[in-house]
Structures are given as structure tokens and as C-alpha cells.
Amino acid sequence: MRIRDLKGLGPKTEAQFQALGVLDVSQFLATDPFELYRLLKTNDTSTSLNALYAIIGAHQNKHWQQVAREQKTEILLRLEEMGLV
16 A cells, blocks of 8 residues: 555655655554644645645544544644644
8 A cells, every 4th residue: 555545645645755754654654643744844835734634634544624624623732732833
């Protein structure tokens, strides 16, 4: 299985992760979603919050919109703690 095969992710996201050194699904799943988002945001300031929802969704095998609906508050609080909001 490739990163692009995970729910909500595609070839573009896979390439972005590979550029960050996250080369396969096991590395992806072993990396904190918020850390991946921070790295993406550092490399491309236009990275949206939807990217984080998609990363979390891929970790949980959920659609990113479901993650946004169900976990938005806790996600925003964590981002605030990290200084990313």
C-alpha cells in the first residue's frame, strides 16, 4: 500500500510527504498528524486546515469532512497550543 492509497490522500500529498522524508505508509502512520501538518505548513504557507483534517482522517480511516465535523474544536485547540493558529 502507498500513502496515496490511504483514505483522503492522493499523489500530490504523497509527493509532499516524500519531500519531507515520509516515504511509506508505516512512516506516515508513525508520525504525529500535527507534526506532519506543521512540516507541510513550514514548506508551503498556503497549506490549509483541510490538509490536517485529511492527515488525521487517513490515520483514522475516516473522511476528512467527518474529522472536521467531529474533532474541529480539539484540533484547533491543539494547533493553538502549538502556535499554528
